[in-house]
Amino acid sequence: MTNRKSKIENPKSVVILGAGAWGTALANLAQINGHQVCLWSRQGSQTLETVLSDAEIILSAISMKGVSSVAALVKSFPLSPETIFVTATKGLEPQTTSTPSQIWQTEFPHHPIVVLSGPNLSQEIEQELPAATVVASKNMAAAQMVQLVFSSNRFRVYTNPDPVGVELGGTIKNVIAIAAGVCDGLHLGTNAKAALVTRGLTEMVRIGNIFGAKTETFYGLSGLGDLLATCNSPLSRNYQVGYQLASGKTLIEILAALPGTAEGVNTCRVLMQISQQQNIPIPITEQVYRLLEAEVTPQEALDELMLRDIKPEYNQ
Numbered sequence: 001m002t003n004r005k006s007k008i009e010n011p012k013s014v015v016i017l018g019a020g021a022w023g024t025a026l027a028n029l030a031q032i033n034g035h036q037v038c039l040w041s042r043q044g045s046q047t048l049e050t051v052l053s054d055a056e057i058i059l060s061a062i063s064m065k066g067v068s069s070v071a072a073l074v075k076s077f078p079l080s081p082e083t084i085f086v087t088a089t090k091g092l093e094p095q096t097t098s099t100p101s102q103i104w105q106t107e108f109p110h111h112p113i114v115v116l117s118g119p120n121l122s123q124e125i126e127q128e129l130p131a132a133t134v135v136a137s138k139n140m141a142a143a144q145m146v147q148l149v150f151s152s153n154r155f156r157v158y159t160n161p162d163p164v165g166v167e168l169g170g171t172i173k174n175v176i177a178i179a180a181g182v183c184d185g186l187h188l189g190t191n192a193k194a195a196l197v198t199r200g201l202t203e204m205v206r207i208g209n210i211f212g213a214k215t216e217t218f219y220g221l222s223g224l225g226d227l228l229a230t231c232n233s234p235l236s237r238n239y240q241v242g243y244q245l246a247s248g249k250t251l252i253e254i255l256a257a258l259p260g261t262a263e264g265v266n267t268c269r270v271l272m273q274i275s276q277q278q279n280i281p282i283p284i285t286e287q288v289y290r291l292l293e294a295e296v297t298p299q300e301a302l303d304e305l306m307l308r309d310i311k312p313e314y315n316q
């Protein structure tokens, strides 16, 4: 049992990379617990070298497109060998299909890497509404330290030993959230939404298993939990993309007006690569892809899904 008082008695030096919506919310959560927090962004005045010099925890909340370049930049500066890396990005790298934690681990093979992911719409967290999340690592001591840094009476943090599973839950659900936005935008009803989300979870497990993730992880907070939050909230940027596609807007128009990053758009393309390479059926993701590429209308995507060959619910 961990003594939660120690988070005040033993403040950590935490550097958060990426001052977007999620980086800012996480910085506030660590700060209210009494930790020394530096929120770095490439537009800010502080150099990366200065802020990293005494960092005990480096948390990346950078959108996927910046992860590789920032990780390479961080590597060029001296760090304490004990520094823990935390990744909160929900995406996949198009060139390699790597997850953010795999990118950080490749650059820093001797440092602990912790994934932080869960049903965490940043706007609700900034409103101080209660939420829960997961910190996952192969290094349980590092995960427990990060747990302590962020846990509070409004943010409940669980540890988990399956970092890639936790990371992929948060990543793949963004594609299903686009589909859920389409479903609501077309007013298809509660039955359709339940079917979509449940079959979406099946696709998450199929892809996750290719990466070596545990099936049970997808039934926890970082999988099903985040899927439910993102598929049911207009606060989700991914859901908003789908909702607006259903109204007939083009992807270019939607992204031009969207506040922040909708990672599901790029993730969908990467999942299609993986599905083709590995011959894994992910029909919902495939229709989201075709919709994003303007190859089908929302109604045609729906018809394609409903008229697939009939089959058992579970493969034997």
Ligand SMILES: NC(=O)c1ccc[n+]([C@@H]2O[C@H](COP(=O)([O-])OP(=O)(O)OC[C@H]3O[C@@H](n4cnc5c(N)ncnc54)[C@H](O)[C@@H]3O)[C@@H](O)[C@H]2O)c1
Binding pocket: 018, 019, 020, 021, 022, 023, 041, 042, 061, 062, 063, 064, 065, 066, 067, 069, 070, 088, 089, 090, 091, 120, 121, 122, 123, 259, 260, 261, 263
């Ligand atoms: N907003 C949320 O509710 C939320 C919750 C959980 C996880 N996430 C995930 O966190 C990540 C960031 O989301 P966000 O909502 O903060 O997005 P955002 O668009 O608000 O912020 C993205 C941040 O990344 C930085 N960035 C992008 N490219 C960069 C580069 N090349 N070099 C340096 N910095 C770069 C931007 O400057 C910005 O600070 C995404 O992967 C998202 O899926 C978001």
Ligand SMILES: O=P(O)(O)OC[C@H](O)CO
Binding pocket: 090, 118, 119, 120, 121, 122, 170, 174, 177, 226, 229, 230, 235, 236, 237, 238, 239, 261, 262, 263
């Ligand atoms: O706004 P979204 O769609 O990026 O979703 C935010 C978080 O991932 C929800 O947990």
